[in-house]
Amino acid sequence: GAGVSQTPSNKVTEKGKYVELRCDPISGHTALYWYRQSLGQGPEFLIYFQGTGAADDSGLPNDRFFAVRPEGSVSTLKIQRTERGDSAVYLCASSWGAYNEQFFGPGTRLTVL
Amino acid sequence: KNQVEQSPQSLIILEGKNCTLQCNYTVSPFSNLRWYKQDTGRGPVSLTIMTFSENTKSNGRYTATLDADTKQSSLHITASQLSDSASYICVVSATGYGGATNKLIFGTGTLLAVQP
Numbered sequence: 001g002a003g004v005s006q007t008p009s010n011k012v013t014e015k016g017k018y019v020e021l022r023c024d025p026i027s028g029h030t031a032l033y034w035y036r037q038s039l040g041q042g043p044e045f046l047i048y049f050q051g052t053g054a055a056d057d058s059g060l061p062n063d064r065f066f067a068v069r070p071e072g073s074v075s076t077l078k079i080q081r082t083e084r085g086d087s088a089v090y091l092c093a094s095s096w097g098a099y100n101e102q103f104f105g106p107g108t109r110l111t112v113l
Numbered sequence: 114k115n116q117v118e119q120s121p122q123s124l125i126i127l128e129g130k131n132c133t134l135q136c137n138y139t140v141s142p143f144s145n146l147r148w149y150k151q152d153t154g155r156g157p158v159s160l161t162i163m164t165f166s167e168n169t170k171s172n173g174r175y176t177a178t179l180d181a182d183t184k185q186s187s188l189h190i191t192a193s194q195l196s197d198s199a200s201y202i203c204v205v206s207a208t209g210y211g212g213a214t215n216k217l218i219f220g221t222g223t224l225l226a227v228q229p
Contacts, residue, residue, distance in 0.1 A: 043217075101162065
């Protein structure tokens, strides 16, 4: 593809609900990253995939957050029992390898009411 | 604790003027430093990437400097344009942090507004 795409662009949900956020990386990129960006802050690392496996999930805030990348391309970030504090923009990035430039998607703005 | 601090938090300049944004970091082990431009509602876009051995790097009207001894970087924008209005984020990469991850540590950004 031309770039990293993320869907939906906006998601509004109620507290306690389950949400899934999707990321389509640039074709051929083996590394995929998820970040969370709160208003007025820089992005904060959540999880990194190298291929299908999560090589580093140290940034996930708690066990309500989970991400998968079953075929080494598309990734889904899953949030259970959403809380108002989960409201943020969730950014996805991909790169050729772990140490190469990361290309960011436009993000998904999640609002938990 | 790995941190990246930026100043000023926000800046307003007139079109055609120059400006300099500052970044201080405490990240170890240091791999590289990047400056990103983030337009409202968009993902960050890379402007420059510098390793510890590079002192300066340019990308058009953007020039970044790096002093690895003092752990400071700056981004200079020349002859600003209205389209330069955005958030500029300093990002430091820590090699081998937690393993093989190229973990990026983001600053909070400088919000630049260029006015006609």
